[in-house]
Amino acid sequence: MPVSDADRRIARLAALAIGLTLAEAALPSPVPGVKPGLANIVILLVLLQHGWRTAAWVSGLRVLAGGLLLGSLFAPGFWLSCAGALVSLTVLALARHLPSRHFGPVSLSVLAAFGHIGGQLALVGVWLLPGAALIKLLPIFAAAALVFGTVNGVIVTRMLAAPAPAGRQSAPCTLP
Amino acid sequence: MLLRAGDAAVLLAGTGLVVALTLYAWGGVQGDxxxxxxxxxxxxxxxxxxxxxxxxxxxxxxxxxxxxxxxxxxxxxxxxxxxxxxxxxxxxxxxxxxxxxxxxxxxxxxxxxxxxxxxx
CATH class of the missing domain: 2.60.320.10 (N-utilization substance G protein NusG, insert domain)
Incomplete structure (x- = not known):
């Protein structure tokens, strides 16, 4: 099967997302599971520029390769990542139909962040920690989703507004 | 423009959700x-x-x-x-x-x- 331009684009964007995932894994976090979700910046840009299918590919590859590189493939953390990405992509699939006149990247980012943490917590609640222990942590995770979702959304807005760099080799992409 | 009207609404709803969750999870039960x-x-x-x-x-x-x-x-x-x-x-x-x-x-x-x- 020949490799198309679209495949190369997906690979390049996925590499970016994986890079951000790895960089983020090195950041210390006060609460396990609270992360900025920098890779979601890439997913969101891909969604807005190349559509949902490409975003889903990039997201899936990121989760898989991130699991491979961090050594958590098929471990609980990997499945949490899967659940988060899945719900987040589902939310984005619906949210991208919101009128873009009123709803910008910040909306998409915040909704996706809530979807991400919602999917993860749902899996944790059903599979890893059934019971009430999780409830006390909900506000922390929700607040983190709100804050990081907003920050990521603002970053995406600014990146989209920035002029595209000259001398591009392949498909349009405002990523650095 | 950084924030559109809908964005503000989403942020507001998100804040509301966080506040509601905080009250639900951390607020004590009023005694009677x-x-x-x-x-x-x-x-x-x-x-x-x-x-x-x-x-x-x-x-x-x-x-x-x-x-x-x-x-x-x-x-x-x-x-x-x-x-x-x-x-x-x-x-x-x-x-x-x-x-x-x-x-x-x-x-x-x-x-x-x-x-x-x-x-x-």
Whole structure:
């Protein structure tokens, strides 16, 4: 099967997302599971520029390769990542139909962040920690989703507004 | 433009969700019943609906318990250090004020108790 331009684009964007995932894994976090979700910046840009299918590919590859590189493939953390990405992509699939006149990247980012943490917590609640222990942590995770979702959304807005760099080799992409 | 009208609405809704979750997860359960004990025995179980005053006798003297709608406190106690009086008003289910020297205790209960049992 020949490799198309679209495949190369997906690979390049996925590499970016994986890079951000790895960089983020090195950041210390006060609460396990609270992360900025920098890779979601890439997913969101891909969604807005190349559509949902490409975003889903990039997201899936990121989760898989991130699991491979961090050594958590098929471990609980990997499945949490899967659940988060899945719900987040589902939310984005619906949210991208919101009128873009009123709803910008910040909306998409915040909704996706809530979807991400919602999917993860749902899996944790059903599979890893059934019971009430999780409830006390909900506000922390929700607040983190709100804050990081907003920050990521603002970053995406600014990146989209920035002029595209000259001398591009392949498909349009405002990523650095 | 960084934020559009819908974005502001989404952020507002998100903030609302966080606040609601915080209240739901961390807010205590409002108590609706006061249980007064002397020397370990329950001598009065009363609702927190109406203002009332109780006087309970212990080994040191009389402890006064004041009940107001939604809250209760030890108003006066002969204990030397006044710890239970200094606790002030109790409102949440599971809160308790103990006057150990006079062997009087006041405990607030709600529909759901925060703890199964407390040992002192």
């Amino acid at each position: 019943t006061a249980v007064i004990r002397a020397a370990g025995r329950v001598i009065e179980t009363t609702s927190l609906a109406h203002a009332r005053l109780f006087s309970v006798n212990g080994p040191l003297g009389t402890t006064q318990i004041e009940i107001q709608p939604g809250r209760a406190r030890i108003a006066r106690d002969p204990s030397p250090r006044q710890l239970c009086v200094k606790q002030g008003w109790l409102t949440q289910s599971g809160q308790a004020a103990l006057c150990l020297p006079n062997q009087v205790s006041l405990e607030i209960r709600g529909r759901t108790s925060a703890y199964d049992t407390l040992g002192y």
